[in-house]
């Protein structure tokens with residue numbers, strides 16, 4: 001991350017399958033509330049996505065769907081939120097179709113999609129070591145530039 005910027009990594013592991021009957025009966029799960037508040041408090045959202053069958057993974061879409069409940073809270077969580085999308089995949093296309101599939105979702109939510117850079121990491125099996133560290137210098141540099149571009153964009157926006 002550039003100096004002065006903080007990356008906070010959040011997990012979707014505790015988010016259950018969306019079920020409208022459950023929502024009506026029990027309200028919004030705690031894990032969903034916490035993640036919504038974390039996004040609302042952040043200056044920007046960096047979504048790092050795999051690609052499953054040439055689209056976004058269902059588990060990730062399920063998480064975003066929960067985060068849009070109740071719908072009246074969408075403007076607080078996503079409205080005008082700078083969003084950057086990145087991804088890595090073992091094949092040669094670096095999640096391009098998954099990244100494209102996310103675009104209408106964030107457009108629907110009124111987010112501020114950043115398109116000043118792209119990060120499509122192909123052949124991911126040759127790029128990371130067993131600890132998840134990037135071993136490929138070119139990919140590391142692409143990531144640095146991508147994040148610096150997004151942080152720069154987030155930083156110059158007027159305070160809301």
Ligand SMILES: Cc1cc2nc3c(=O)[nH]c(=O)nc-3n(C[C@H](O)[C@H](O)[C@H](O)COP(=O)(O)O)c2cc1C
Pocket residue numbers: 050051052053054055088089090091092093094095124
């Ligand atoms: C069901 C399934 C479908 C996948 N389909 C694609 C695909 O269409 N294109 C692609 O580049 N990678 C595909 N992958 C690989 C994923 O993008 C991803 O790199 C891999 O699953 C590791 O990430 P994960 O552990 O977060 O799922 C697929 C993986 C799974 C499990």
